[in-house]
Amino acid sequence: METDPRLALDLAGIKMRNPLIAASGCYGFGFDYLPWVDPRDWGAIALKGMTLKPRAGNPPPRLAETPSGLLNAIGLQNPGIDYFLEAIRPRLGELGCPVIANIAGESVEEYRELAAILDRVAEVSAVEINISCPNVRRGGISFGQDPATVEKLVGAVRRVYRGPLIVKLSLEAGDIAAVARAAESGGADILSLINTLKGMVIDVHSRRPLLGNITGGLSGPAIRPVAVRAVWEVAGAVSLPLIGMGGIASAEDALQFILAGAAAVAVGTANFVHPHVAREICRGLQRYLDEQGMGHYSELIGAARG
Amino acid sequence: METDPRLALDLAGIKMRNPLIAASGCYGFGFDYLPWVDPRDWGAIALKGMTLKPRAGNPPPRLAETPSGLLNAIGLQNPGIDYFLEAIRPRLGELGCPVIANIAGESVEEYRELAAILDRVAEVSAVEINISCPNVRRGGISFGQDPATVEKLVGAVRRVYRGPLIVKLSLEAGDIAAVARAAESGGADILSLINTLKGMVIDVHSRRPLLGNITGGLSGPAIRPVAVRAVWEVAGAVSLPLIGMGGIASAEDALQFILAGAAAVAVGTANFVHPHVAREICRGLQRYLDEQGMGHYSELIGAARG
Amino acid sequence: MERKAEIAHRCLLLDKSEIARGWHLFELEAPLLACAEPGQFVHLRTGCSSDPLLRRPISIHYADAAAGRIRLLVQVSGRGTALLARSSPGEELDLLGPFGRGFPFLDEAAPALFVAGGIGMAPLFFAAAQRQRAGLPFEFILGGRSSAFLPPEEYFLDHGFAPLTATEDGSRGLRGLATALLEKRLAEANRPGRIHACGPMPMLTRVVELARAAGVPLHLSLESRMACGVGACLGCAVPVKVQGNIEYRRVCRDGPVFDGEAVCIGN
Amino acid sequence: MERKAEIAHRCLLLDKSEIARGWHLFELEAPLLACAEPGQFVHLRTGCSSDPLLRRPISIHYADAAAGRIRLLVQVSGRGTALLARSSPGEELDLLGPFGRGFPFLDEAAPALFVAGGIGMAPLFFAAAQRQRAGLPFEFILGGRSSAFLPPEEYFLDHGFAPLTATEDGSRGLRGLATALLEKRLAEANRPGRIHACGPMPMLTRVVELARAAGVPLHLSLESRMACGVGACLGCAVPVKVQGNIEYRRVCRDGPVFDGEAVCIGN
Numbered sequence A, B: 001m002e003t004d005p006r007l008a009l010d011l012a013g014i015k016m017r018n019p020l021i022a023a024s025g026c027y028g029f030g031f032d033y034l035p036w037v038d039p040r041d042w043g044a045i046a047l048k049g050m051t052l053k054p055r056a057g058n059p060p061p062r063l064a065e066t067p068s069g070l071l072n073a074i075g076l077q078n079p080g081i082d083y084f085l086e087a088i089r090p091r092l093g094e095l096g097c098p099v100i101a102n103i104a105g106e107s108v109e110e111y112r113e114l115a116a117i118l119d120r121v122a123e124v125s126a127v128e129i130n131i132s133c134p135n136v137r138r139g140g141i142s143f144g145q146d147p148a149t150v151e152k153l154v155g156a157v158r159r160v161y162r163g164p165l166i167v168k169l170s171l172e173a174g175d176i177a178a179v180a181r182a183a184e185s186g187g188a189d190i191l192s193l194i195n196t197l198k199g200m201v202i203d204v205h206s207r208r209p210l211l212g213n214i215t216g217g218l219s220g221p222a223i224r225p226v227a228v229r230a231v232w233e234v235a236g237a238v239s240l241p242l243i244g245m246g247g248i249a250s251a252e253d254a255l256q257f258i259l260a261g262a263a264a265v266a267v268g269t270a271n272f273v274h275p276h277v278a279r280e281i282c283r284g285l286q287r288y289l290d291e292q293g294m295g296h297y298s299e300l301i302g303a304a305r306g
Numbered sequence C, D: 001m002e003r004k005a006e007i008a009h010r011c012l013l014l015d016k017s018e019i020a021r022g023w024h025l026f027e028l029e030a031p032l033l034a035c036a037e038p039g040q041f042v043h044l045r046t047g048c049s050s051d052p053l054l055r056r057p058i059s060i061h062y063a064d065a066a067a068g069r070i071r072l073l074v075q076v077s078g079r080g081t082a083l084l085a086r087s088s089p090g091e092e093l094d095l096l097g098p099f100g101r102g103f104p105f106l107d108e109a110a111p112a113l114f115v116a117g118g119i120g121m122a123p124l125f126f127a128a129a130q131r132q133r134a135g136l137p138f139e140f141i142l143g144g145r146s147s148a149f150l151p152p153e154e155y156f157l158d159h160g161f162a163p164l165t166a167t168e169d170g171s172r173g174l175r176g177l178a179t180a181l182l183e184k185r186l187a188e189a190n191r192p193g194r195i196h197a198c199g200p201m202p203m204l205t206r207v208v209e210l211a212r213a214a215g216v217p218l219h220l221s222l223e224s225r226m227a228c229g230v231g232a233c234l235g236c237a238v239p240v241k242v243q244g245n246i247e248y249r250r251v252c253r254d255g256p257v258f259d260g261e262a263v264c265i266g267n
C-alpha cells in the first residue's frame, strides 16, 4: 500500500506509517505472515509477550471458539529474552516497520530487568508492559489490579527504559481509570487497552473445562463494546495517547475507538480471519477521510466526546 | 410441558418446577409473553427492576446490537412500587409460577424500604437486589463494587425481608469473589450472576455514542464465557446456591453454568430471539439426563469442578 | 395445560422477487398470520447464528386470509435485511407475530388519506388494499427517490388503485416530495376524514405539521430498534405526550401506530 | 513494494456432492492452490458473520495442477462444517493457504503404506494418488464405521487403486478396525518402507505402537483447533519430544504431519 500522509503519526516517539498495530500475541515475532502479508501494511507490530526465561506455555487445548469471540490460554509460550536477542533481533530489520516488544514478568524486578535489556536494543521502537495477562497464574495478573502496585511497577521500568513506554491495561481491575492514572503517574508514555477478558467454556460431554488451563482470555468482536467503553473512560481520565483494541475487524470498528479517544488501534484476533485486515482498514480509513473531506485522521481522535 | 420431577427444586425456599428463571428486565412483569408462552414453562419469573418512585427511563435509542450481543440502556424504566402493589400484584397469581421481585435503590434506605414492603407481599416468592445495574448513574452501580458496602446493604435488607433473598452480582467489581463473600456474610440466601457488562457503541456517521445514555449493558451469547467463569469463581468462594446467567440460549449453555456450580439458571436476551426458550432448554436437559442415565439434574451442579 | 396462541412460525417462502431497486417482495405460506391487521408486523430471524443476534421487525405488507398467505416487502438497508434478501423460495423463514397495534378506523366511511414515504408504503399498501376490497373511499400519496426505487405502477393497479406519486428526480409523478402533494391536497376544500402516514422522520415531521394545521386526525406508524417485539424489554420506547406529560411508550406493543396528537414530533 | 505470495483466495465452487453419509466433496477452481502438496491444508471461512468466528482447517484432498482445481472432502461434524455443506456450486468460498508441512518422502522408491481412519483418508488419498501417478508402490488401508460412511469403492478405483478396507460392522471388507489390518500386514515378511497415517486418536495410538514394534518409520497427520493457521498465535500447539524434552509444536506450521518418533502418543 502507498503511504498516505493523512494516516501517518508519531506516537510518543514511535514513527508510524498509519495508526494500525498488530496486537501482541497475534502476530508472533512478525515473521509468520511474511510470505503473504507485507509487514509495512502495519504502522507497527507488537511482538508476542516475552519473559526472562523461556516458557513452555499451557497444555492443550489452548483455544475455544465462543459466540463472536475467541478464548485463548497460550500461557505466554515464548523462547525467552536471550533467544530473542540472539536469533530474532538480527532479523527484525527485515520487517521494515517499527516493532514493539511486549514483556511480562512475575515480579517488578523481572520487568525491570527485561526493560533494561531492551533499552539497549535499537531494533525495538517501544516497550509494552503487559501487567494483565490472564493466562499466567502467578504472573502479570496481580500487578494489573492495584493502582499503587501499577505505579510502582511502571516507575521501576521507567527508570531503566528510555524509549516510548506503553502500559497495557485490562478490565480485571474494578476501576480501569484509576489504574490508568497510576500508570500515567508512574511515567508511561502511552496506554494500550484492553487485554482479553477472563472467561471459560465447559465441555458438557466430558463435564470438564474445555481449556487445558481451565480459564482463558476472551478476544474478538464479542468484547468490542466493552473495549470501546474502556477507551472512552480512560480517555477521560488521563492525557496520554491511547492504543485502543478489542474486536477490531473493520475500518468502522477502528473509527469507533478513535472517535472514543484512541490515537492508534491494535488488531489481534481479526488477523486470523482476514490476514489482509491492516491494508483493508487503512483503505477504509482513507475512504472515510475522503467522504468527510478531512485532512488527517487525527482530527477524529476523541471527536465523539463532544 | 409436563412437570418432570428430575428438574424440580427448592431453591432456598423458592419452589420451582425446573431450574429456569426468566431474567429480570427481559420478561416485563410476566405478562407480555402471556398470550403465547405458558409462564409455567419457567421455574420462576424475575420481574423488571423496580424502584420506590416511578422512573421514566433513558432517552432513546436504548438498544444497540453488537456481535453476538445486545447493548441496552433502559434506565430502569418502571412504574414504581405503589403502582406495582395496586395494579400488578393482584394479577401475579395468573402466572402460575413463582415470582421474584427485582429491586434497585439509590441508597441503603431505599433498598430497605422496598424490601420491607415486599416482605408483606405474599405473591412475591423472593426478592432479588440489583446492586449492579450499569444504566443508572447515581443508582445501584456504586453499591456493587465495594465488599464492605455490599455487606452493609445486604444486612439492612436482610433485617426487613424474611423470604429468600437473592443478591445479584456484576463484574464491575474487580474481585467478584470478595463481593460474593460479602453478600453471604450480609445474609443473602442466593447469589445471582452476572448482570450485564458495561459497554458502548459509537455511530461513526454521526460521530456520537449511539445510545441515548452513552453507555449500556452488554448481554447475550457474547458474554457467556465471562459469565461461566464468574460462576466458577464464585462457586469456589461461597457455599450459597447460585443462579447463573449471561448468554444462555440452549440446554448446552445452561449445562455449562450448572456444571460450573449454578443451582439454577436465568435466561434473558435469548427470549427475544426464541420465546419458547424455557421449554426447549427443559427438553434439552431431560434428553441429557436420559442419555447420562441420571436421576436428578442437581447431580450435575458443580460437577465440572472435579 | 391451557392452549396457547401461536407466536413462533416457520413459514415456507413461496416466492421472492425484486419489485424495486433493493426492495424484495416475499410471499409466504402463513395461515396463522394471514388474519393480521394492516399496521401489524412480524419479527423475523435473518440468519441462524448469533450474529446478527436480534430479529428484525417487518410490516405485514399484504395478507390473504383465504389463501393463508402473507407478503412482506423488505428494503435492504443493512446486514440483516441483506441476509434476508439472499433466502430463496423453498426455504422456511422464522417469524414471530403478528405483533403491535395497526391503523385504526380503517372501516369508517369517511375518506382516508394514506401518505407513504419510500418503504413506508409497505404497511399502508395493506391498509389501502383493505379499504379497496371493502369499497371504502381513500387516496394514496406515495413519495420516493426515483421511479426505479418504487414498485411499478402496475403493482398498485393490480390491487385496484393508483397512487398519486412524487419523486425527488421527477422520474415519476410530481418532481418533489410526498408532502408537497399532501400540502396541495389539504389545501382543497373536501378534506379527508383521516390521514395515515408512514415514512422517514423528516417526512413525518412535515405530515404532522400539515395535518395539525388542517385539523385532520392523523395516525403515524413509527420505527424503532427492537429486541423483544412484545413489550417485555422496554427497548423500543419513544416519547409520547400523555395528558400533558412526556412518557415513554413501546413502539412494539403500544404502537407501531400512534396518534398524531400524542407523538413528540414537530412539537 | 515487493510482490507478496497469495494467501487469501476466493475460489469458485464448481461442484459439490455427498460421496458418503455426511461427507461432502467440493471441487474448486483454485489455480494458485493446485500446486499444494499432500498433507497441506487450507483454512476455510464457513460463513460471513462473526459467529462462527474462526476459519476451519481442511486438508487438500486432491489437486489437479494442470486443471487448476482442488478438491476438499468435508465431514459434517459441527456448526462450521454444516454451514459449509449448505453452500452450492456457483458460490465462492473464502480460503487461505496452502498451509502446513505435508507427508515427506512421497517420491521415494520403497513401498509406502497409508493407514486412514474415517475422514482421515482425505489427505492420504491425495498422497496415494500422487504415488499412483508416479508409478510408485503403495498400499492403502482404510477403516470406517460402516460402508455407508465411506466413499464407494469406485471412488478409489477411478484413481487406480483399491484400499484394503475394514468396517466396524463388517459391511465392507474385514469386520473390525483398520489397525487390525495393519497388524496383519506388519506381521508379513516384506515390510513397507514407511507408514503414513491419519485418523482418530485411538487409531493413531495403536498405529504408533504397531509401527514402533515393527521398526517401520511413521508419519502422522495430527489435528488441533486452530486460530491463525500460520504459526502466529501458538494456539494449536501439541507436545512433541525434542531431544528427550517435551516441547510444544504448532500443528499448523510445524505439522500437521509429524514424525512418529516425536509425537507424544502411546509414550
Ligand SMILES: Cc1cc2nc3c(=O)[nH]c(=O)nc-3n(C[C@H](O)[C@H](O)[C@H](O)COP(=O)(O)OP(=O)(O)OC[C@H]3O[C@@H](n4cnc5c(N)ncnc54)[C@H](O)[C@@H]3O)c2cc1C
Pocket (backbone or CB within 6 Å): B061, B062, B063, B064, B065, B210, C041, C052, C056, C057, C058, C059, C060, C073, C074, C075, C076, C077, C078, C079, C080, C081, C082, C119, C122, C123, C222, C223, C224, C225, C251, C256
Ligand atoms: C414496526 C416496524 C415495521 C417495519 N417494517 C418494515 C418493512 O415492512 N420493510 C422494511 O424494509 N423495513 C421495515 N422496517 C425497518 C426494518 O426493521 C429495518 O430496516 C431493519 O431492522 C434493518 O436491519 P438491518 O440488519 O438490515 O440493518 P442494520 O445493519 O441493523 O442497521 C441499519 C442502520 O441502522 C443503524 N442502527 C443500528 N442500530 C441502531 C440503533 N440502535 N438505533 C438507531 N440506529 C441504529 C445502523 O447504523 C444502520 O445505519 C420496520 C421497522 C419497524 C420498527
Ligand SMILES: Cc1cc2nc3c(=O)[nH]c(=O)nc-3n(C[C@H](O)[C@H](O)[C@H](O)COP(=O)(O)OP(=O)(O)OC[C@H]3O[C@@H](n4cnc5c(N)ncnc54)[C@H](O)[C@@H]3O)c2cc1C
Pocket (backbone or CB within 6 Å): A061, A062, A063, A064, A065, A210, D041, D052, D056, D057, D058, D059, D060, D061, D073, D074, D075, D076, D077, D078, D079, D080, D081, D082, D119, D122, D123, D222, D223, D224, D225, D251, D256
Ligand atoms: C490439519 C487439519 C486438517 C483437517 N482436514 C479435514 C478434512 O479434510 N476434512 C474434514 O472433514 N475435517 C478435517 N479436519 C477437521 C476439521 O477442521 C474439523 O472437523 C472442523 O474444524 C470442525 O468444525 P465445525 O465447526 O464443524 O465443528 P465445531 O462445532 O467447531 O466442533 C466440533 C466438535 O469439536 C469440539 N470442540 C470445539 N472446540 C474445541 C476445542 N478447542 N478443543 C477440542 N474440541 C473442541 C466441539 O465440542 C464439537 O464436538 C482437519 C483438521 C486439521 C487440524
Ligand SMILES: Cc1cc2nc3c(=O)[nH]c(=O)nc-3n(C[C@H](O)[C@H](O)[C@H](O)COP(=O)(O)O)c2cc1C
Pocket (backbone or CB within 6 Å): A023, A024, A025, A026, A048, A049, A050, A070, A072, A074, A076, A102, A130, A133, A168, A194, A195, A196, A218, A219, A220, A221, A245, A246, A247, A248, A266, A267, A268, A269, A270, D233, D235
Ligand atoms: C492468541 C492470543 C495471544 C495473545 N497474547 C498476548 C500476549 O502475549 N501479550 C499481550 O499483551 N496480549 C496478548 N493477547 C491480547 C491481544 O494483544 C489483545 O489485547 C486482545 O486479543 C484484544 O484484541 P483483539 O480482540 O483484536 O484480539 C493475546 C491475544 C490472543 C488472541
Ligand SMILES: Cc1cc2nc3c(=O)[nH]c(=O)nc-3n(C[C@H](O)[C@H](O)[C@H](O)COP(=O)(O)O)c2cc1C
Pocket (backbone or CB within 6 Å): B023, B024, B025, B026, B048, B049, B050, B070, B072, B074, B076, B102, B130, B133, B168, B194, B195, B196, B218, B219, B220, B221, B245, B246, B247, B248, B266, B267, B268, B269, B270, C233, C235
Ligand atoms: C433489556 C434488558 C433489561 C434488563 N433489566 C434488568 C433489570 O431491571 N434488573 C436486573 O437486575 N437486570 C436486568 N437486566 C440484566 C439481565 O437480567 C441479565 O442479568 C443479563 O441480561 C444477562 O443475561 P442474558 O445474557 O441471558 O440476557 C436486563 C437485561 C436486558 C437485556
Ligand code: FES
Pocket (backbone or CB within 6 Å): C225, C226, C227, C228, C229, C230, C231, C232, C233, C234, C235, C236, C237, C250, C251, C252, C253
Ligand atoms: S422491543 Fe421490547 S419492548 Fe418493544
Ligand code: FES
Pocket (backbone or CB within 6 Å): D225, D226, D227, D228, D229, D230, D231, D232, D233, D234, D235, D236, D237, D250, D251, D252, D253
Ligand atoms: S493456529 Fe495459530 S499457531 Fe497454529
